[in-house]
Each structure stands twice: as structure tokens, then as C-alpha cells.
Amino acid sequence: MSNVVPVDEFVTDEWYPGFKPEYGYTPWSVEPFRTFRKEDEERFWFLDFHWPRGLTPMGLIWNEDGYSWGTQLAAEALPLPPGRGITQRIAGTHTYASSIDVTDEWEIGHRHELMQRNLPRFLENFDDIWAERRNEVEAWWQHLKGFDLRSQSLRGLGDYLVKARRFHRRSFEIHFEIMYPLLANYVGFYGACVDMGIDPNEIAKFLQGYDTKIMETDRALWDLTRQARQSGLDSVFLQHDATQLRGALAERGGPADEWLSSFDDFLEVYGYRTEGSCDIALPSWIEDPTPALGMVKTFLQKDDNHDFDAALQETIAERDAAIDSARAKLTSEEQEVFDAGLASCTAANFPWWQDDHNYYIDLRVSLPMRWACLQISEAVGADRPDDTIYLFWPELMQVVNGEKSYNSFRSLVEDRRQYFDYWAERRASMPKVLGTVPDAVTDPILIEIFGLNDHFLRAVQATGSTEDVKSLTGVAASKGSARGIARVLTNADELHRVQPGEILVCESTSPNWTPAFAKIAACVCDGGGTLSHAAIVGREYGVPTVTAVGLATLAIQDGDEIEVDGTNGTVTVYRRAANAAEPVEVST
């Protein structure tokens, strides 16, 4: 029990000031979401990268609907032989997650048999299943988007909010129903490839080059960039901060009006998307287009347009070459295994889905609940539009049902805002892991998406100061190497700080970080494996990427000069930002 990170400082019954939930408050399938207790120290918890600011009370719903409901239900349905999905605890406003392990050997064997029966069925019908589920999500979405909330009574807004949450929960049932089997199949193929002697760095390439909804969005953003350049609007973009761009463009008129009209068309299709995954606190681009305008602004700072078609052709050529080269080294018996496995993984393509589904689920799923909360705030005369997201679900239900007046929560909301800010400040120093660090974990989402592989577990077990670290290692996620200035970001809001040619260093990336890959020279993440978002997008954009470094955001300081070797999975810190005048320190 030597590798135990104590949980004591986070142990409390109170979720936020003034809220201690009753038993049964939260929906769950196997194990409910809650705060830390001392006995949780016996399990292994890792800091979830999805919400670097922390979660508001309404935001915590994701933990309930996504993890405690979605993952656990899906893990029981497939089932995962050794696991019942993911559960989580809050430390302040920050989420720590853990797997729920099946320990009984008979049951693991039994679940293995069930999985053997269910997985092939799913894979054979993947196209139909995903199309049906997508249609279902899309129907919900169109229904909820069609409401005019301003005309609703408070009770009507409450009814809408309940529906919006049903959509939210159903979306995550679907999300994990698809994700577990798709991922399990991919990891099986990956393992078979490694067994056949295929270079692990090559395997993800076999499935690249298939266009996704997210790439479609990026392409549209570049089309807008091209249009801005052709219309001579460069100077407007370069002279104004992203927050002022809309006003400045409107003032300019002429071609700028045309551009804004194109931009609004763009938003209508792609703008229902938040600057982060599954967080009710985040506005969509429609509500606040600053991120999209900021992207166009940084794209304009690059000398040339990103040629998506050329890049895609290159990606496809690289894929076909990688497949040919790998096949040539296999015996004809192995080629049969490889070809069938590749066909299966191409037809039910996990890396593709991992990007594509974000458009349909993660980046928009919390918006209807957000719209309802904002409208309720207005209806009850809250001080700020988003005050109501600082209420918990039962509290907000009391307000919309007329059981309690909003006024009785007003001062509590202020306390909770301060509480949120306090914990947001603490984020950078939160332990990456808590409890008992194991030698290995079994949940494929934790291994492949969160990057809780052997390397990460070793890295977080290592003690000692990170100040002296000159050389870091991680998973070689996307090949190539680059040297440049490190931008250590805690969340996507700061992406506009990243200049072309700089290196992005962060806990992990989400789909809303994708456009930045067209301008960065390299990417380094604390977490993630070969299948995390940064790894997939890094390969699509040809950006050298190292994931699962463990402590990169602590060991690298903003402004450091670093070199990223995505082929070998190493990061070298050459010069400390604070000591920029000193000679280059070469790592050993």
C-alpha cells in the first residue's frame, strides 16, 4: 500500500455550500455519484480532464447521466467482462473517476461468454445501429431546438428542462452503448496487430482518412478564413480582439456584411457546439461566437490556407502505404487475420466515431438544458443569466414547481459562485490521482481514452520535484518532431493565446480544441493514449503528438522552449522561460 494518495482533504458530505443530497437523489445503474469518503482511498481515482474549470451544480448532472448512468448501463449490457463501467467522486468542483471492477472469477468468465455472443452482433450491425441512434438523437434535438422558450411559463420551462435532461441521459446511454464495443473491437485488432509484429505506431494509421462531422466544421471555418482573406478583411481581424470582431465587422459593412452573413449561415449548421465537452456552463458558438471568430483570426495569421483536400489525400495515401507495408511483412495466414480485422474495424471504425460522435452528442447535448436554465433565470429575475446553473436539480425543480421562491436561493448562489472560483483556482495543483495507485486498470475507456496505461501509472507514482525535469516520456501518438515555445493551457478558452508554430501543452484535448491543430507545431498531453482526441487529430493534421506524459503541465512552464518527438514519445525541455537568457540546457 505504498502508493496511496490520501483523500482526506476532500472528504465531505456536502457537494457545494448548502447541498447534501438525500439517498437516491441521483440516477445510477451500478454505483451512484457522490463526494469522497475515507474508504474511497482503497480505490484508484484519476482527475478527469474534461472540465478543467470544475463543474457547476447543474453541470454535475453529467456525472450522473454520463458516468453513473451511461457507462454503467453500457458496461452491464455488453457486458465488459471485468468491469461495470465508471463511477466518480467530486473533490470541490472537480471530478475524479474510477472503474468499478468485477472481482468474482466466475462472473468475469460468465460475462466474457456474454460479450463473445453480443460483440459480433453489434459489429455486424454497426452501421444500422449508429444510423438509428443518430436519427433518434437528431429527432430529440430538432424537437428541443424548435421550442420558443420565451413564451413558456415557469412551469412550462420546468417541463422543457425535464425533457432536455431526458435527451441528455438518453444521449449518454447511446454514447456508451456504441463506444464500449467499438473500442473493444479496435483494441482487439490493435493487440492482434502487435502480436503479428506490426509497429504499434502504425496501427492507428490504418483507420485514418475518413471524414467526420468535426472535420467538416473545421473545413467550413477555413472556407470562412479564405473568404475573409479574399474580401480583404485581414486587417479587421488582425486589429481587433476576437470579442470585438463582430461589432468591428458590422461597422465596416460592405464585404464584411457579406462575410457576416456567411458566418451566420455557418453558425446555423455548425454553431450548436460548446467550447468543451458536456458542460452546461459553456455557451454555444451561436450564443457567443468569439471562439469561432478567434479561430478565423488565428488562421488568418498563418501565411497560407490549410489545404484540407490535400491534407486528406495525404492522410489517405499514408493510410494505404501503412497498410501495404504492414501486410507485406505478414504470412498469408496472418494476412487473413489482418484483412478481416481491418475490414471489421473499418466498417465499425472507432477512431472515426470517436471524432464524429462529438458533433451529435458531446458538444451540443447540454445546450437545451442550458437554454432552459437561462430562460428560468430571466423568468425568476436572477441577477445573472447563468445563476440558475448554480442550483442543484431538486432545487431548480422546487423553483419551477413553485414550491420555493428563487429569492430563497439568491445568497446561496453567490456563495456557490465563490466556491466554484475558489476550486477553479486550485485546479492546477489538484492531485492527478487519488487513492491507491494500481499496476494496471481494465476498463478500455480508462486505458485508451484517459491513457491510464502502464506508463501513466508509473509516471504518477514517481515522486520528487518536477522542477528539474528536462526530459519527459509518454505515448508516441503522432509521428514527427518539432521544437518551439510551449503554451501550457488549462482550458480551451485560452487557445487564442497559441500562436502558429507554438507547442500546445495541456491535460488533454477535446473536439473543440481541434481547429488549433492547424496552427500548432506539436502537442503534449498529461493523459490520453493512442486513441485519445489529441492522438487522433494529431495524426489527421500531421502534428507530432505525445500523450500520457503524466505531469507535462506541471513540468513544462508556459514559454519554455521544448522539443516534441512524436515518433519516440519524448519531450525535451531546452530552456526555461524564466531563464531565457541563459545558455541552452541540453537534456540527457
Added chain:
Amino acid sequence: MKPVHWLDDMQPGEAVGLGGAKIGRLVEMMAAGVHVPRGFVVGVDAYRAHCQVTGLDERIDAALAPLPPDAGEDRVAAAADEIRAAFEATALDSELAGEIGKAYQELTDRCQQSDLPVAVRSSATGEDSSDASFAGIFETYLGVSGPDAVLESVRACWTSLFTPRALSYRLQRGISHHAMPMAVGVLELIQARASGVAFSVHPITGKRDRMVVEGSWGWGEAVVQGLVTPDHAEIGKSDARVLRYDTARKETISEFDNAAGRVTESAMPEELREARAVDDDQLHAITAAVRSIEEHYGHPVDVEWVIHQGHQPGDPACIVQSRPVTVAAQEPEDAPTGWNSAAFAGKYAFGGKK
């Protein structure tokens, strides 16, 4: 009793009994259509007769009798020294010596080269059996030339039955030296362009869908003894496709030293060091032989092969030794026999826990 048997005179069924394991297998392989060196063997019976008529048997038994199965290193070494000293002090019976000399002369005639350099190879009965390989325990002398040197090498091969290593290997396994009388093969030394070893299955993983060839320039001693990192090739068994060829940096070569009259190790010439030692045609010649041998015996084999200096495309490779594979011979039990999503997911997707 015939003390000497020609390889091309023996019947496959009797060859191992007459000429020991190694030489007997060469005869069997020849019958299976595999190209092997020309030569003869000083038979098992000749060794037995030598030990009997000269009184060596009694002296060996006297030296071994007091040794318990778990005898310490020192006692084994002392007994081994005593027996080898006895062998060295015991001259060959003149009739036997004459037969061997005559056979060597005939071999030089057959090969049309005077003072023909030959390989003198130990061929003990029961060596290379599947449960006790005796790999590398008995001597082989490459490049021996002239009748006197051949006789000397034959005697040295006999003596190698009683090195401390051979003795303790037998003691640990409870094998009597009487159970493995030593024949000695005298074979033309193939003028080697390249040599090495080959496996009809992957020697590490046990995968049976491929053959592995390792080789270097010159004679095979440096490869067999691990003095050089050889080139490594893998060839698909069903379609004879070369799957990979890793060219190693080869620092040492075994070559025939005319002055010393034997094969010795020296530094690899610079121009050969990083050059590919075995071309595709030669790989195909080697693997065709390996396949024939494996099919003939019905179990995985490893072989030592030589590509002749005058090798032309389409020529066969020469096989100088073969034995059953004794390490990692088992097919991995979960070797893929086809794609199965659920099986592979179960194996790899859940942290190794099914």
C-alpha cells in the same frame, strides 16, 4: 565389421544406427532429396571396437564408477581429465587407421582435390534427441586437411564425449556413455560463400506459419557459436514470400585459414560488414530444403546450411546438419486461426483480464 561407411552407400533405415544421429540424418535427408556434403563416417562400431580392444572401456568405467549423479564440478572435471588423457594416450589400431586413411584418400579423389579440406563432425548415438539435444557439446573441426590431421580429429571427436560438460550433462540426465557411442563424420568442406542456421518454425514464438533464416558471410561457426550478429530473415511457409530481411552489422567472419589449415574467426572485411549476406534466390533454396526436411520428419527442425561459393540461381543449398527443434517448439496455443472480434477483444481490450 565395416569401420567406415559412405553416406551414399547407407540405407536411410540403418544410417543412424551405423553413423550416429548427425550423419545418419544426413543420409535420411539425402534420401528425401536434400543436397548434403559428400563423405563417409567412422561408424559407431569402429568406436566401440577401439574402446574394447585397447582397454579404454575398463579405464572409462573405472573413472566413472565412483561418481554419484550429483557429483560436484571438481570431481566431474577430474574424471573427465582422466578419461581424455587415456584417449589421447591410446593410438588407433593400425587397421582402423588404415581404413580411415584410405577413405579420406578416396574422398579427395571423388572431390578431385588433393589434401581436400574436410569437416570432421561428431555424430553420437542419441544426440539431438528431442529430450536431450547435447547442442554444441561435441566437437566439430572445420577445414581439416591431410590423413594424419583427419585421424587426429577423429580421435578428438571421440574424446569430446568425455569433456566435463558432456559428462555432467549425461550425469544430470542419467544417460550412460555406453548408450551413446560416438561415430565421426568426415565430409567435404563446402567452400562457403555464406552460412547459417534456419528454423522451420519461429524459434522464439513457435509460430508455424513462417521459417526463419539467419546467416552471415563465410562459414557458419561464427553464427552457430554466437560470435556474430547474423542477418535475420523470415519467410512465409505457405507462399515462400520473404516477409522481412534485417541486415545486421556483422563484425566477425569464419573463414578458411590456409596457413593454419582450419576455419578461424577474423574481423569481417569492411565491404561485407553491412552487406546483405543471403539474396532472395538463396533464401528460397534454403527454405525449400528446410521444408523438405520438416515434411520428411513430420516435426519442426532446425538446420545448418551453406551456400557454395559457386552458387548459381536455382542451385540447391547444402545442408550440413539438422535436428528436431527443442526450444519453443510448441505452437502458441492461442495462435490466431482467423479473425474473431470477440476473442481478440477478450484477449486484449480489458487489461489482459477476460
